[in-house]
Amino acid sequence: MTWEPVIGLEIHVQLKTRTKMFCRCAVGFGAGQNTQTCPVCLGFPGALPVMNRRAIEWTIKLGLALDCEIAEHAVFARKNYFYPDLPKGYQISQYDLPSCTNGKVLLPSTEGDRTIGIVRAHLEEDAAKTVHVGGRSGRIGGAEASLVDYNRGGTPLVEIVTAPDIKSAEEAKRFLQLLRQTIVELGISDAEMEKGTLRIDANVSVRPTGSDELRTRTEIKNMNSFNFIARGIDAEVERQIGVWESGGEVEQQTYDFDAATGTLTARRSKEEADDYRYFPEPDLVPAEPSAEVVAALRGEIPEPPAARIRRIEPALDLERATVLVTGGLDRLWDETAAAGADGVAAANVIANTLVGAGIDASAVSPAELAKLVGARDRIPRTAFDEAISKIADPGFSADPYLAQEAVSDADELGPVVDRILEENPGQVAAYRGGKEGLLGFFVGQVMKETQGKANPRVVNDLVREKLVAR
């Protein structure tokens, strides 16, 4: 029997509003502990929440980008539980009447567009941060004391819940790349996992391939990059298949994924089921955005990343198109190609060379970049690399670099190639024995010898020619 994974994701996105969800404290990262607090976000007696209108609007904007239905009447509820990072003893969160429901994301894939359902996107306030002092590795077990930093408490947080429509770890990763890009382009969050402004939990189960049953699922937490998420899901899928195949039963459980060891650790199971005693937050009135506001927000939504992938794919291929769009590089590519550059060459230069050099794509002139892409094989490698390193400088012009010619003269390059081949008889023998990948080694040696001034294409041809000739 073969098995297929059934994966759903819960994505928490911290909004980068200027102030917190229910008070006027600044939202920020790295300020002194407990300096961004007030009676409201510290839960002082009598303090009351006041909704951050911008956070509501941004949530709606996100909902529109995810093709959700936008509630005319959204209600905040209290989710009651005790924890020191929750100063009021409850979290204010949209519950049964969230701002956004029933959306979808189209995920371009080689088999056409896959549709990933969005069950809901709701707004809530983030909890504070607990720091455990003493004991091992910052965990609560064995700690001498716990300290709470309330700066993060009350930051607007959107939780996006997908349907269990994702079928592989790889697909989960592609979905997340697309979603992250959507969020970043809306300008509502930095969505950076390492800063905790984007946090992801995965719900995973497996079932016999082709069946439509839903078996017991587990939750994986504590994964801080898309690659770790994919690895965590793969590890859990493998574990569950093993359990079922050995006649066991998968139990509902939450796991932490340790990326260093690739292992899943079960969290201590709770003795009782959670009962958050939700009820509508009586200190707030419902969020009832007018049709005009929603229409105006709809007008601010950029073309969705998936549509852009499909649009530029024909000139490239799915993988290159996806890399450009999810890297926020497709606009530069569009304009560079429009300025006359070859599409594939431009995509390669943008996605590899520019990104590799850490260049800010938004500061690059497409016209100058197009010139460089067109001249890449003609000018010396060193000139090209130098041009790329300066391309984001104000007033950059490609012309001085284009004036330099690479050495393309076979008479001049031939002796150098001969010398390199003579100096590396072992590699020559290996190449002739079938290791054709060594071609690049010889080309590289020649480029080094000519200090990057040789035309790599000519060198390539010469090397190949001479290796066959001997």
Add this chain to the structure above:
Amino acid sequence: MRLLERREVSSAELHAAYLDAIGERDDELHCYLRTCEEPSGGGIPIALKDVISTKGIETTAGSRILEGYTPVFDATVAARVKRAGLSILGKTNTDEFAMGSSTENSAWGPSRNPWDPSRVPGGSGGGTAAAVSAGLAPWGLGSDTGGSIKQPSALCGNVGLRPTYGTVSRYGVVAFASSLDQIGPVAKTVRDVALLYSIVAGRDPLDSTTAELREAVALPEGGSLAGVRLAVPKQVGDLDAIEPGVRAAFEAALDTARELGAEVGECDLPLSYRYGMPCYYLVAPAEASSNLARYDGVRYGRRVDGATYGEMVDRTRDEGFGPEPKRRIMLGTYALAAGYYDAFYGQAQKVRTLLIREHRDALEGVDAIVTPTSPTVAFPIGDKAADPLAMYACDLLTIPSCLAGLPGLSIPCGLSDGLPVGLQLIGSQFGENGLFRVGHALEGALGFDTVPECLR
């Protein structure tokens, strides 16, 4: 006030005179939990119930769990009275977290009724009511969830207003049941109550549930009730809980109203009297169970140390909360529990919608619904302390209109065995001005002497 305006007496002198009176009489009455030696404004002094946060002045809400808690901010109502120049005399006693009808649930001991110090002043705002009655404050602010302004006002012979829900900011007022809590004035006359109301009322950006007043507060004038239509709920006649002496004073006041030209008719509130109490005792404890969750010893107030976080919180709450908050937290936690929500809290909210509708219908073409405020006069301290249900029944007549979010004004309307009886006027949403008008006319005609007989 006239003396102040004519500069015959200064605010500081007034403040000091009240402090002298408090020093003299409050050992017995225990209206104040603490007093402020220095006047905070150049105007008339005022007493604030201890649920109202006052910057720099300890605020305990009558609970040990807030012992030593000094707010770093003023409640909006405290800020507004200060801005109006009123000088804060002190913080007055209350049942713990405003849960009670006698102040016997205060962690700091009960207040006493100036009319008979062996009796309760009512509650939860018994401290303010007793202080105003005994002349230990000219007026004060209380909070009313199910009757905590109106009932003690009745039992102490004062005028008290529970305003329309949403007209006075709750910001900074220690929460009991958020969808019911309202702040309101207590004084000796309807005009004073109206004046104090005008100072504190109006939308507050810090409280999302507040609204702008529909019309400016009008200080009432005149003594005629010609053209005024009052309605007594049919059900009031059948309530055995209403003492004969209370009924007699109430009936006499209705006669006075008729003499002033009012038309006194009947209205029907069957659901309100049948389901009001059970509905209230689901909604209020449910919200309280959540509102009181923040008292965990982590950030402020009392903390009882323990080996772990959980143990610290458990001990803090065990020692910090008295029996009544514990009882209501338990009740409320059950009312919200998964599987019970629909049957309890959800159902209570539906009932509440029905009560709102029923009151709206009853007020159609009527200026005010009238009932006695409290079914009884002030009872002896200890009488009901061991019987929570008997204590809850004190608010039988005040609770339904609280659930409906409507304003209620209690005015003294006579005596029964030498103890004050209150008359409750219930108006439509934002109908405070109408209540002031009716209350003021009745007050003039009834000529009730608000000074307790033993103090004259």
